[in-house]
Amino acid sequence: MTALLSCRALTRRFGGLVALDRLDLEVERGTVLGLIGPNGSGKTTFFNVLTGIFPASGGEIGFDGAAITDLAPQQVYRIGIARTFQRSRLCLPLSIFDNLMVGNHRHLRHDLWFNLVRRKALRRQIGEQFAAARELLRIFDPPLAERMLEPAGRIPMIDRRRVEVCRALISRPKLLLLDEPSAGMTHDETLRLMDDILKVQQQIGSLTIILIEHEMSVIERITSRCVVLNYGKKIAEGAYAQVAQDAQVKQAYLGLE
Amino acid sequence: MALLGQYAMNGAMLGMMYALVAVGFTLFFGVLDVIQFSHGDVVAAGAFAGLLAYAALSFFGVHAPGVLLLAVILAAALATIVVGVLVARFLVLPIKGAPQLNVLLVTLMMGTVVRECIRLFFPNGSQPQRFPALLPSSGWNLGAFYLRFDNVILLTCGGLLIAATHLLITRTRLGLAIRAVAQDEETARTMGIDFKRVVLVTFALGSVLAAFAGVMDGLYYNEVFFGMGLLLGVIGFAAAILGGLGNLYGAIVGGFLFAALQTVGAVALPFASAYKDVFAFGVVIVLMAVRPTGLIGERVSERV
Amino acid sequence: MKAAAVAAVATAFAWLLLRAESQTSISLLLLLAVAAGVAAARLRFRLSGPSVLAFAAVAVLALLLREDDFSLLLLTRILIVVVACLGLNVQFGYAGVVNFAGASFFGVGGYTAAILAPRLPHLLVLLLGGAAAALVGSILILPVLRTRGHYAALVTIAFALLFRTFLEVNDTLGGPQGLKLPELVIGPFHFNDPVFDASFYLRYVALGLVLAALALGVVQRLERSWIGVALDAVRLDEIAAASFGLSIARWKIAAFTIGNFITGVAGALSAFMIGFIAPNNYAFSESLILVSILLLGGIGNPWGLALASAIVIVLPEKLQTIQEYRFLIFAAVVILILLFRPAGLLPRPLRRLKT
Numbered sequence: 001m002t003a004l005l006s007c008r009a010l011t012r013r014f015g016g017l018v019a020l021d022r023l024d025l026e027v028e029r030g031t032v033l034g035l036i037g038p039n040g041s042g043k044t045t046f047f048n049v050l051t052g053i054f055p056a057s058g059g060e061i062g063f064d065g066a067a068i069t070d071l072a073p074q075q076v077y078r079i080g081i082a083r084t085f086q087r088s089r090l091c092l093p094l095s096i097f098d099n100l101m102v103g104n105h106r107h108l109r110h111d112l113w114f115n116l117v118r119r120k121a122l123r124r125q126i127g128e129q130f131a132a133a134r135e136l137l138r139i140f141d142p143p144l145a146e147r148m149l150e151p152a153g154r155i156p157m158i159d160r161r162r163v164e165v166c167r168a169l170i171s172r173p174k175l176l177l178l179d180e181p182s183a184g185m186t187h188d189e190t191l192r193l194m195d196d197i198l199k200v201q202q203q204i205g206s207l208t209i210i211l212i213e214h215e216m217s218v219i220e221r222i223t224s225r226c227v228v229l230n231y232g233k234k235i236a237e238g239a240y241a242q243v244a245q246d247a248q249v250k251q252a253y254l255g256l257e
Numbered sequence: 258m259a260l261l262g263q264y265a266m267n268g269a270m271l272g273m274m275y276a277l278v279a280v281g282f283t284l285f286f287g288v289l290d291v292i293q294f295s296h297g298d299v300v301a302a303g304a305f306a307g308l309l310a311y312a313a314l315s316f317f318g319v320h321a322p323g324v325l326l327l328a329v330i331l332a333a334a335l336a337t338i339v340v341g342v343l344v345a346r347f348l349v350l351p352i353k354g355a356p357q358l359n360v361l362l363v364t365l366m367m368g369t370v371v372r373e374c375i376r377l378f379f380p381n382g383s384q385p386q387r388f389p390a391l392l393p394s395s396g397w398n399l400g401a402f403y404l405r406f407d408n409v410i411l412l413t414c415g416g417l418l419i420a421a422t423h424l425l426i427t428r429t430r431l432g433l434a435i436r437a438v439a440q441d442e443e444t445a446r447t448m449g450i451d452f453k454r455v456v457l458v459t460f461a462l463g464s465v466l467a468a469f470a471g472v473m474d475g476l477y478y479n480e481v482f483f484g485m486g487l488l489l490g491v492i493g494f495a496a497a498i499l500g501g502l503g504n505l506y507g508a509i510v511g512g513f514l515f516a517a518l519q520t521v522g523a524v525a526l527p528f529a530s531a532y533k534d535v536f537a538f539g540v541v542i543v544l545m546a547v548r549p550t551g552l553i554g555e556r557v558s559e560r561v
Numbered sequence: 562m563k564a565a566a567v568a569a570v571a572t573a574f575a576w577l578l579l580r581a582e583s584q585t586s587i588s589l590l591l592l593l594a595v596a597a598g599v600a601a602a603r604l605r606f607r608l609s610g611p612s613v614l615a616f617a618a619v620a621v622l623a624l625l626l627r628e629d630d631f632s633l634l635l636l637t638r639i640l641i642v643v644v645a646c647l648g649l650n651v652q653f654g655y656a657g658v659v660n661f662a663g664a665s666f667f668g669v670g671g672y673t674a675a676i677l678a679p680r681l682p683h684l685l686v687l688l689l690g691g692a693a694a695a696l697v698g699s700i701l702i703l704p705v706l707r708t709r710g711h712y713a714a715l716v717t718i719a720f721a722l723l724f725r726t727f728l729e730v731n732d733t734l735g736g737p738q739g740l741k742l743p744e745l746v747i748g749p750f751h752f753n754d755p756v757f758d759a760s761f762y763l764r765y766v767a768l769g770l771v772l773a774a775l776a777l778g779v780v781q782r783l784e785r786s787w788i789g790v791a792l793d794a795v796r797l798d799e800i801a802a803a804s805f806g807l808s809i810a811r812w813k814i815a816a817f818t819i820g821n822f823i824t825g826v827a828g829a830l831s832a833f834m835i836g837f838i839a840p841n842n843y844a845f846s847e848s849l850i851l852v853s854i855l856l857l858g859g860i861g862n863p864w865g866l867a868l869a870s871a872i873v874i875v876l877p878e879k880l881q882t883i884q885e886y887r888f889l890i891f892a893a894v895v896i897l898i899l900l901f902r903p904a905g906l907l908p909r910p911l912r913r914l915k916t
Contacts, residue, residue, distance in 0.1 A: 053800065053804070073800075074808055085801065091794055093793075093797065101790050101914075105805050110791060112788070116786070126914050126915055127915065149915065150911075351900065358659065359903060361711050361714055362899055363899045365661075366895045370889060374889065487722060487845065488722070491719050495719070498712065498715070534722070535726050538719040542701065542716055542719050546704035
């Protein structure tokens, strides 16, 4: 079976700084890949290049059999890649439901005729979407699913994380990119969130995940394979237990000589 | 040939005024990442304060041009410093964390307040006011082109002022503090720099440049108008963007480039004199479409 | 029930205020209104009801004032400004596209009406006024799109100044003297003929009401739809929006064009009503007034801008002492609002798509 995502010699430069340095990376369908490395090692940059926010300076990205290197963020989303952000990027003045619907953009009708004139059909679609969103949110936190018409700015951090993950999941992407979901959460909360994500993954079946995470216990528990970055280069890859023993990795993390 | 010299001189004068205003915009953006939209009207406030000082001194029988000129410049500087610092202290600093748009709106409305105050409270302020000629109007005959002393003096002074600003920014402790704040506010704070003071001083500095631009405008055209700040503000801001916001040299280059475009346009286009301002604003719009982040490029610092 | 009572009280109050002549009684009435407003805010008074009530209230008010030309003129001006601000609201309040040239697009509508009125049916002219505003707006789309925040502000300010200067120096558009318009005729209705014994302005009020109702309907439906969600997302976080497939450019263009169209139609109607137009009507300071109305009322809330339009138009006309100072006062008030109550007098309520 071919990999869902494969990057060849992917490079991104900012002026003189090489944030991603000829990165080769493959992710198999249905697996969870952990992406780890010290701060500034290029993990988030990888997500930004992959999703088209920054254009690649060199190399290629293949996804599901097609070359997607030069796609705009909108196109990347449409072929089935969705993400969360390191710093929460919810629209805080909007309701939770509205936020989820931003994530489901590609399944909604946006023409003027439908939205302004065919109000009945619109209301029906809203009803369907509302039920689906509640279903999804319920997997993460049943009480939260009953509060979908509250502003996202009024819920605690952990719930915001959940909403953000749901916003990425609701469009049924093939590949989910999670950028440090543990930021701002306790260890237990993070583990719970991960378990819930895995639950969804089993339900959807074909979901593939790349996870950037600093909490090694999370990585150990849910990833099948890890890639370690340092200064934009891949310095190790394999199962967590294996890379954790790698001398280079230890050096990168602890600065050991 | 004579005409060409005339155009070149006019372009140089315009360029100097634009540069003086643009440097202010760029300084403010440097330290606070905000646009002080009332800056153009601060220029007008300076010019009118100068006019007021002139009227007062004339009333008391002072007629020595040198004294008058000095008084005009000092009064202009004082007025702009007061307005600039008040804007920074009470309007911009308190809402620093709010969306950029709010700062923009607040300063834009503040510009209206300044403009309207001039119109309403300056004697006969809704009409253009004659600005006295305080510099010698004689000059040299260079062939067919008549080089006026007052223009030379204004250009020299403007150049010196910008050079002094540059030296202040690059060579003094204060300048170092300003650059540190512009680079990274948090780090500057932890290094013991009084952030608020640096911001206020920067606003005072930019406002002094605006004062000189206002007086220069008055002396050059022999007329000031309560709405003069709009044109100078828009073009000064456009020049600052053209040069890359936050970049001192860029602002100067942008100012002169803008004046050059305007001067060339006035020569090259038919009916140019009537459509002079239309053309100037049109250039602003076109430039924003072509080079939205300036020729040199603004530092982008959005974290994703 | 509560809404109907409030509408009745508001109508009575508006009638009293518009009929009041002495500066003392006007001041007292205004103080009363302020007190009522403060009390309502303290008691967290929430009002909701069908929009029809508001329009009915205006209609009743117009009938009560049927012989009072001046008050009816004010009423129509308010309705027109509400329509113009609804257009700006789509741009600024929803998509976050700043437009400091509102009065210019209003003016494009007006000048289009002046040029086309002798040649085409007037209902069509009103629509063409909007279309012309949208078209002229499209030349600004590129610079507005390619820039963010303060740059877009600069572009529209430059356009506002350019537009006014252009009108003044262009002789075919009448120069500083402007242009005259013929009487507005729609179907059998000649708008300058008296309505039985009552003022001819009644027809303008009626047309203004129709336009305002249409504009409000469009804007409210827009907000309560997937389009509203998309526009809000574009305004609040472009990067997140783009990451979920929203085309930032498409939505900004859509909002800018729809908004300018609405503002242009309002401008065309305004030109017909006044009968002649001149560059002075479309100065930059007028654009600032339109933006002030949005900010004062509560950006994104149609009812907020309706309230603010009424305040901004009626106040200087009834309190003559402030007429001359109105730009100064409104600018100062907007500064205070932005510093202390950035959501405006009537903050935009949370959208609840599912009820």
